Amino acid sequence: MSQTEAALRIIGEGEKVGIRLRLFGGVAFKVLCPSANKPPLYRTNRDLDFMARRENFKKVDTLLRSLGYQPRKVFNALNAGERAIYSNNDKVDIFYDTFRMCHTFNFRDSLLPNAYTLPLTDLIITKLQVIEITEAELKDLSAAFEDFDFSKDGIDGMRIIEMCRKDWGLFATFTRSLTTINAYHPNPKVVKLKEMIENAPKSIGWKMRSKIGEKAKWYEEPESV
Numbered sequence: 349m350s351q352t353e354a355a356l357r358i359i360g361e362g363e364k365v366g367i368r369l370r371l372f373g374g375v376a377f378k379v380l381c382p383s384a385n386k387p388p389l390y391r392t393n394r395d396l397d398f399m400a401r402r403e404n405f406k407k408v409d410t411l412l413r414s415l416g417y418q419p420r421k422v423f424n425a426l427n428a429g430e431r432a433i434y435s436n437n438d439k440v441d442i443f444y445d446t447f448r449m450c451h452t453f454n455f456r457d458s459l460l461p462n463a464y465t466l467p468l469t470d471l472i473i474t475k476l477q478v479i480e481i482t483e484a485e486l487k488d489l490s491a492a493f494e495d496f497d498f499s500k501d502g503i504d505g506m507r508i509i510e511m512c513r514k515d516w517g518l519f520a521t522f523t524r525s526l527t528t529i530n531a532y533h534p535n536p537k538v539v540k541l542k543e544m545i546e547n548a549p550k551s552i553g554w555k556m557r558s559k560i561g562e563k564a565k566w567y568e569e570p571e572s573v
Contacts, residue, residue, distance in 0.1 A: 351375050354438055355396045359464055362411055367404050368459045369442075372474055373397030376465040377488040384491035389533070391487045395439035399455050399466055402444040405429045412440060423573065433573060441573075449570040451477040451518060468496060469504040476508075476525045477518070479567050483532075489525075490533035498537070505541050513548040516557035517566035 349357070355371050362369040374393040377384040384390065400408050405428065409419065417434035424432040430448075434440040445456040458470050465471065472492055475485045496502035512519040526542040529535075550558070557566075 349437075351393055351396060351438055352378055355379075355398075356464060358396070358398070358412070358415065358440070361415060362400075362408070365407065365411065367400065367407050367411060368461075369398045369400050369408070370459045370463060371396070371398055371465045372447075372471055373441075374484060374488055376471050377491055379465050380468055380471070381488075381491040381495045383494040384488060389487045389491045389494070391484055395441050397441045397443070399443050399445075399447070399459060401456060401459065402429050405432065405442075405444055408432070408442055412442075447474055448568070449474075449477060450479045450567040451521065452568075453477070467504075468492060468502060469507055472503065473508070473511075476522045478525065479521060479569075481525055481528055485525075486529055486532045489529050490535065493529070493535045493537045494533075498541075503537070503541075505544060508541065509545050509548050512545045514551045514554060516550075516554045519545065519550075519554065520562070520566055 352375055355375050359369050359371065371379065373395070374384075374391065375396055378393075409424070409432065412434045413419065415436075417436045417440055420433040420435070430444055430446065432442045434442070443455075445454060447453045447455055453470075453473060455466060455470055458466050460467065472489060475481075475489050478485050492503065498505040508522065512522050523542055523545055526538050526545075530538040530542075
Protein backbone atom coordinates (compact mmCIF):
# COMPACT_ATOMS: atom_id res chain seq x y z
CA MET A 349 0.00 0.00 0.00
CA SER A 350 1.39 3.42 -0.99
CA GLN A 351 1.52 6.28 1.48
CA THR A 352 -1.28 8.03 -0.39
CA GLU A 353 -3.43 4.89 -0.22
CA ALA A 354 -2.66 4.52 3.50
CA ALA A 355 -3.61 8.16 4.13
CA LEU A 356 -6.90 7.87 2.24
CA ARG A 357 -7.70 4.66 4.10
CA ILE A 358 -7.26 6.42 7.45
CA ILE A 359 -9.44 9.33 6.31
CA GLY A 360 -12.12 6.99 4.98
CA GLU A 361 -12.23 4.83 8.09
CA GLY A 362 -12.42 7.97 10.19
CA GLU A 363 -15.41 9.28 8.24
CA LYS A 364 -17.24 6.01 8.89
CA VAL A 365 -17.13 6.63 12.65
CA GLY A 366 -17.68 10.38 12.55
CA ILE A 367 -14.03 11.51 12.79
CA ARG A 368 -12.86 14.18 10.38
CA LEU A 369 -9.16 13.82 9.59
CA ARG A 370 -7.56 15.96 6.92
CA LEU A 371 -4.16 15.36 5.41
CA PHE A 372 -1.37 17.92 5.19
CA GLY A 373 2.39 17.65 4.64
CA GLY A 374 4.15 16.21 1.61
CA VAL A 375 1.59 13.51 0.83
CA ALA A 376 -1.17 16.14 0.74
CA PHE A 377 0.75 18.02 -1.95
CA LYS A 378 0.91 14.78 -3.93
CA VAL A 379 -2.87 14.45 -3.66
CA LEU A 380 -3.49 17.98 -4.95
CA CYS A 381 -0.52 18.80 -7.19
CA PRO A 382 0.30 16.78 -10.33
CA SER A 383 3.80 18.32 -10.39
CA ALA A 384 4.56 16.82 -6.96
CA ASN A 385 4.25 13.33 -8.47
CA LYS A 386 6.93 13.60 -11.14
CA PRO A 387 10.46 14.95 -11.60
CA PRO A 388 11.86 17.44 -10.91
CA LEU A 389 9.55 18.15 -7.96
CA TYR A 390 8.80 14.60 -6.84
CA ARG A 391 10.18 13.62 -3.44
CA THR A 392 9.87 10.77 -0.99
CA ASN A 393 7.88 11.29 2.20
CA ARG A 394 8.77 10.18 5.70
CA ASP A 395 5.37 10.35 7.37
CA LEU A 396 1.65 11.06 7.14
CA ASP A 397 0.47 14.29 8.75
CA PHE A 398 -3.16 14.87 9.73
CA MET A 399 -5.20 17.60 11.36
CA ALA A 400 -8.13 16.58 13.58
CA ARG A 401 -10.41 18.22 16.11
CA ARG A 402 -9.28 18.23 19.72
CA GLU A 403 -12.47 16.70 21.11
CA ASN A 404 -11.88 13.61 18.96
CA PHE A 405 -8.40 12.75 20.22
CA LYS A 406 -9.55 9.64 22.09
CA LYS A 407 -11.57 8.44 19.11
CA VAL A 408 -8.58 9.01 16.82
CA ASP A 409 -6.43 6.93 19.17
CA THR A 410 -8.95 4.07 19.05
CA LEU A 411 -9.20 4.32 15.27
CA LEU A 412 -5.47 4.20 14.61
CA ARG A 413 -4.91 1.34 17.02
CA SER A 414 -7.69 -0.59 15.23
CA LEU A 415 -5.86 -0.03 11.95
CA GLY A 416 -2.63 -1.46 13.35
CA TYR A 417 -0.79 1.74 14.26
CA GLN A 418 1.15 1.70 17.52
CA PRO A 419 1.11 4.83 19.68
CA ARG A 420 4.20 6.58 20.95
CA LYS A 421 2.83 6.31 24.47
CA VAL A 422 4.97 8.75 26.45
CA PHE A 423 4.87 11.47 23.79
CA ASN A 424 1.13 11.07 23.31
CA ALA A 425 0.45 11.22 27.04
CA LEU A 426 2.51 14.39 27.43
CA ASN A 427 0.79 16.03 24.47
CA ALA A 428 -2.75 14.68 24.96
CA GLY A 429 -5.27 16.64 22.93
CA GLU A 430 -2.57 18.61 21.12
CA ARG A 431 -0.50 16.13 19.14
CA ALA A 432 0.01 12.37 18.86
CA ILE A 433 2.38 10.10 16.94
CA TYR A 434 1.79 6.52 15.77
CA SER A 435 3.77 4.11 13.66
CA ASN A 436 3.28 1.05 11.50
CA ASN A 437 4.97 0.94 8.11
CA ASP A 438 4.49 4.70 8.15
CA LYS A 439 4.85 7.28 10.89
CA VAL A 440 1.52 9.05 11.48
CA ASP A 441 1.58 12.49 13.09
CA ILE A 442 -1.74 13.91 14.30
CA PHE A 443 -2.20 17.58 15.20
CA TYR A 444 -5.36 18.65 17.02
CA ASP A 445 -6.84 22.02 16.00
CA THR A 446 -3.50 23.82 16.16
CA PHE A 447 -0.37 23.55 14.04
CA ARG A 448 2.53 24.67 16.20
CA MET A 449 6.00 24.72 14.66
CA CYS A 450 8.10 27.80 13.86
CA HIS A 451 4.82 29.74 13.94
CA THR A 452 1.40 28.77 15.25
CA PHE A 453 -1.86 28.48 13.29
CA ASN A 454 -5.33 27.27 14.19
CA PHE A 455 -6.72 25.06 11.43
CA ARG A 456 -9.81 23.82 13.27
CA ASP A 457 -12.13 25.50 10.77
CA SER A 458 -10.13 24.16 7.82
CA LEU A 459 -11.34 20.58 8.25
CA LEU A 460 -13.85 20.85 5.44
CA PRO A 461 -16.37 18.20 4.34
CA ASN A 462 -15.84 16.25 1.12
CA ALA A 463 -12.08 16.77 1.15
CA TYR A 464 -9.01 14.64 1.77
CA THR A 465 -6.61 17.45 2.63
CA LEU A 466 -6.53 20.82 4.29
CA PRO A 467 -7.20 23.59 1.75
CA LEU A 468 -4.24 24.31 -0.52
CA THR A 469 -3.53 27.72 1.04
CA ASP A 470 -3.27 26.12 4.48
CA LEU A 471 -0.84 23.56 3.08
CA ILE A 472 1.25 26.39 1.67
CA ILE A 473 1.20 28.24 4.99
CA THR A 474 2.53 25.18 6.84
CA LYS A 475 5.54 25.18 4.51
CA LEU A 476 6.18 28.92 4.23
CA GLN A 477 6.42 29.14 8.02
CA VAL A 478 9.55 26.96 8.15
CA ILE A 479 12.64 28.94 9.18
CA GLU A 480 15.28 26.45 8.07
CA ILE A 481 13.55 25.52 4.84
CA THR A 482 14.72 22.28 3.23
CA GLU A 483 14.53 20.86 -0.27
CA ALA A 484 11.43 18.92 0.78
CA GLU A 485 9.52 22.14 1.52
CA LEU A 486 10.92 23.78 -1.61
CA LYS A 487 9.67 20.96 -3.82
CA ASP A 488 6.20 20.94 -2.26
CA LEU A 489 5.82 24.70 -2.51
CA SER A 490 7.21 24.84 -6.02
CA ALA A 491 4.67 22.21 -7.11
CA ALA A 492 1.80 24.24 -5.64
CA PHE A 493 2.87 27.44 -7.41
CA GLU A 494 3.47 25.47 -10.61
CA ASP A 495 0.00 23.92 -10.67
CA PHE A 496 -2.32 26.56 -9.18
CA ASP A 497 -3.15 30.20 -9.79
CA PHE A 498 -4.29 32.86 -7.34
CA SER A 499 -7.93 32.32 -6.37
CA LYS A 500 -10.09 31.42 -3.41
CA ASP A 501 -10.03 27.76 -4.47
CA GLY A 502 -6.37 27.83 -5.51
CA ILE A 503 -3.69 29.93 -3.84
CA ASP A 504 -5.53 32.51 -1.73
CA GLY A 505 -2.90 35.21 -2.00
CA MET A 506 -5.07 37.82 -0.30
CA ARG A 507 -5.35 35.68 2.81
CA ILE A 508 -1.56 35.28 3.00
CA ILE A 509 -1.05 39.01 2.41
CA GLU A 510 -3.55 39.88 5.17
CA MET A 511 -1.73 37.64 7.63
CA CYS A 512 1.66 39.13 6.79
CA ARG A 513 0.58 42.77 6.89
CA LYS A 514 -0.60 42.31 10.49
CA ASP A 515 2.22 40.12 11.81
CA TRP A 516 5.83 41.19 11.26
CA GLY A 517 7.11 37.74 12.26
CA LEU A 518 5.08 36.00 9.57
CA PHE A 519 6.11 38.71 7.10
CA ALA A 520 9.79 38.09 7.86
CA THR A 521 9.54 34.31 7.57
CA PHE A 522 7.20 34.14 4.58
CA THR A 523 9.11 36.64 2.44
CA ARG A 524 12.37 34.89 3.25
CA SER A 525 10.83 31.57 2.19
CA LEU A 526 9.42 33.02 -1.03
CA THR A 527 12.85 34.37 -1.97
CA THR A 528 14.34 30.92 -1.43
CA ILE A 529 11.59 29.19 -3.43
CA ASN A 530 12.10 31.46 -6.41
CA ALA A 531 15.85 30.85 -6.36
CA TYR A 532 15.21 27.10 -6.28
CA HIS A 533 12.45 26.89 -8.91
CA PRO A 534 11.77 30.32 -10.48
CA ASN A 535 8.12 31.21 -10.89
CA PRO A 536 6.58 34.66 -11.54
CA LYS A 537 3.69 33.83 -9.20
CA VAL A 538 6.14 33.50 -6.32
CA VAL A 539 7.68 36.88 -7.19
CA LYS A 540 4.23 38.48 -7.47
CA LEU A 541 3.10 37.18 -4.07
CA LYS A 542 6.27 38.43 -2.38
CA GLU A 543 5.90 41.87 -3.95
CA MET A 544 2.24 42.07 -2.93
CA ILE A 545 3.12 41.14 0.67
CA GLU A 546 5.88 43.76 0.76
CA ASN A 547 3.70 46.50 -0.75
CA ALA A 548 0.57 45.89 1.36
CA PRO A 549 -0.20 48.57 3.99
CA LYS A 550 0.99 47.39 7.40
CA SER A 551 -0.79 47.46 10.76
CA ILE A 552 0.37 49.59 13.69
CA GLY A 553 1.46 46.42 15.50
CA TRP A 554 3.51 45.36 12.46
CA LYS A 555 5.23 48.75 12.31
CA MET A 556 6.07 48.69 16.01
CA ARG A 557 7.51 45.17 15.81
CA SER A 558 9.47 45.99 12.66
CA LYS A 559 11.50 48.57 14.60
CA ILE A 560 12.94 45.71 16.67
CA GLY A 561 13.42 43.53 13.60
CA GLU A 562 15.64 40.49 13.90
CA LYS A 563 17.23 41.74 17.13
CA ALA A 564 14.52 39.74 18.92
CA LYS A 565 13.57 36.21 17.94
CA TRP A 566 10.28 36.07 16.04
CA TYR A 567 9.82 32.31 15.71
CA GLU A 568 9.84 29.13 17.79
CA GLU A 569 12.24 26.23 17.33
CA PRO A 570 10.05 23.15 16.92
CA GLU A 571 10.67 20.04 18.97
CA SER A 572 12.42 17.27 17.08
CA VAL A 573 10.32 14.11 17.21
